[in-house]
Amino acid sequence: MGFWSLLEGFLLFANALAILNEDRFLSPRGWNFDEFSGGRRKSLKVQLVGLIYAVQYMRVPLILLNIITIIVKLVTG
DSSP states (O other): OOHHHHHHHHHHHHHHHHTOOIIIIIGGGTOOHHHHSSSOOOOHHHHHHHHHHHHHHTHHHHHHHHHHHHHHHHHHO
């Protein structure tokens, strides 16, 4: 397992977080960002919700990274 495979794994994980729908998946489980934005709690759940929303906010750079990864895979095989 090389460094490139590790980067691809992180990219796949970020893609998985980016496609989570707030209305269908996050809100019914109590993972809504509005519930946690007021307080200064640092629990694991709050940090995970913050990570999910940060990844969803950065969709355009994530799309660009996916395009770069596809091009590199096509060129290098």
